[in-house]
């Protein structure tokens with residue numbers, strides 16, 4: 001099945017009961033899949049008038065304690081940022097899928113990873129983070145949809161799945177996951193106050209004390225997520241002197257390139273961040289001693305690069321190779337790896 | 347002795363933060379009385395706006411959410427679609443509903459979303475200090491129309507009740523005022539009808555309520571009621587604009 | 593004539609005088625000798641025996657100050 005269909009089916013299997021969205025290429029198949037499926041299985045599909053409305057419908061749906069989601073791309077994700085900030089503050093669990101495209105502006109639907117900053121820095125106003133998962137296969141599109149809802153409920157946080165448009169369109173066989181049937185209690189949900197005190201979901205803090213307390217609370221939660229949920233995949237890392245860092249579909253291309261240059265005797269390896277936030281810092285840290293150089297390969301002008309530099313903190317050089325609008329092929333990456341290896345004497 | 351007037355169950359004990367004589371308080375009480383009388387307190391979910399009523403979640407004694415500016419109808423939609431048997435209402439000012447939230451309200455109405463909207467029209471932005479709203483009258487002085495609103499510069503006031511009544515999805519649309527005891531009684535009836543429209547699954551309902559802002563109008567509370575009667579009602583006629591039977 | 597009784601939660605009163613203005617029997621007024629915690633001279637009933645319990649004062653009060661009972 002297609003990547004976009006896999007993430008939608010994964011969400012359904014995670015028990016997601018509502019989809020609110022606005023069409024945008026290359027994410028629209030997710031909405032179309034839900035529009036086909038939900039009427040048959042008792043879910044709610046609603047095409048909103050805008051991404052602003054869609055994300056606020058998600059706010060309302062999530063407030064009832066039911067699993068709900070939205071999906072979009074570039075300009076649409078930008079419009080959703082107001083709502084995402086509110087949802088993060090109100091601590092409502094939900095899934096936001098970003099089948100990303102290139103920007104800025106209308107940009108284009110060509111493959112890109114240009115929304116890394118937007119996704120990992122919160123994206124909207126205020127101090128906050130959301131969990132960001134970057135799948136690299138159609139199977140992971142399905143798997144991560146389930147993981148995303150589990151994380152969202154566990155930490156009461158919005159979770160984003162961010163994948164390149166190419167992955168959304170890609171066809172691969174998928175082993176279906178079982179339906180999730182156990183859910184955490186949500187005593188905070190606004191469902192009508194029968195038999196209990198009223199619940200309030202709000203994001204306003206009028207006194208400096210309560211505002212600061214709120215931010216401290218959110219950041220202690222983020223610290224826990226950082227400690228427990230940072231995820232990455234590694235490949236041929238043990239003896240690697242040239243450590244490539246790449247995420248999403250790009251990481252698969254890099255793997256092929258690494259195998260290619262290893263045949264030529266270059267000790268290259270890969271760290272593939274799976275959680276873009278929290279950034280898997282430990283994986284980088286552990287490698288600093290053995291690495292001669294880090295190379296960030298991204299389909300943008302160099303965004304994750306900054307996170308790598310923050311962790312490496314000047315101890316070894318960090319280089320960058322990026323394209324935009326095209327997925328570089330393994331040969332092109334291999335060429336770059338050889339260039340860097342030669343320069344660094346690897 | 348029989349009790350004629352007392353605090354409704356659907357309000358908490360919190361003191362309102364509104365300015366003296368501001369009719370937001372009357373409208374809060376009327377909504378709460380209607381919810382009590384329809385026995386919906388434990389079945390209701392309310393959504394407050396950004397505007398002077400931003401703290402309404404502290405006043406209603408039921409499940410409440412606070413929305414981003416203008417987005418309450420979208421949040422209400424999300425809730426109502428997931429929980430169709432709940433009584434879901436929004437409380438919104440004219441900046442919130444008729445300016446920044448125009449998209450959300452028009453589409454909620456067009457979809458026939460089974461929610462009830464209480465729309466407080468006081469002709470300006472109260473919370474932010476009295477700026478011009480889409481509902482500001484021609485010639486009216488506000489902090490951002492200091493020489494009086496002109497058509498050349500700012501166009502015409504928006505008549506939300508008339509506008510939304512055109513939508514097929516709107517099942518009950520009325521405009522009332524809270525400037526006299528008789529009009530307060532009528533307002534309560536309209537709010538109740540809006541909630542009943544929702545409970546009977548007929549479609550979207552909205553009551554636009556002409557309300558005062560003595561502070562930003564620069565009038566004492568009683569003169570503000572007179573100003574409402576003399577200036578607002580001629581421009582914003584009262585009545586029911588849509589009553590869908592069946 | 594019906595007989596009524598009004599009670600005031602004076603700590604909530606903001607002296608807006610809407611009740612004073614609308615009381616058909618003109619028996620309410622602000623109490624210039626008292627200041628409540630909000631900083632206002634709260635309303636009081638000057639001629640309680642003239643109250644008919646119509647409830648109009650409570651109807652127009654924005655701050656839920658007034659409770660009314662009637663025979």
Ligand SMILES: Cc1ncc(C[n+]2csc(CCOP(=O)(O)OP(=O)(O)O)c2C)c(N)n1
Nearest residue numbers: 396397398415439440441442470471472473
């Ligand atoms: C996105 C956004 N823009 C602007 C504001 C600032 N703001 C707060 S309340 C308000 C207007 C409120 O006026 P209205 O809806 O008429 O309600 P009132 O205060 O008069 O009851 C504005 C512009 C905001 N909170 N959010």
Ligand code: SF4
Nearest residue numbers: 364365368398472559
């Ligand atoms: S500013 Fe105006 S609308 Fe807001 S509470 Fe005061 S009088 Fe009421």
Ligand code: SF4
Nearest residue numbers: 615643644646647649
């Ligand atoms: S109940 Fe009627 S008569 Fe009595 S004080 Fe109130 S308004 Fe006046």
Ligand code: SF4
Nearest residue numbers: 605606608609611653
């Ligand atoms: S209407 Fe209410 S707040 Fe205003 S003066 Fe009378 S009792 Fe006080």
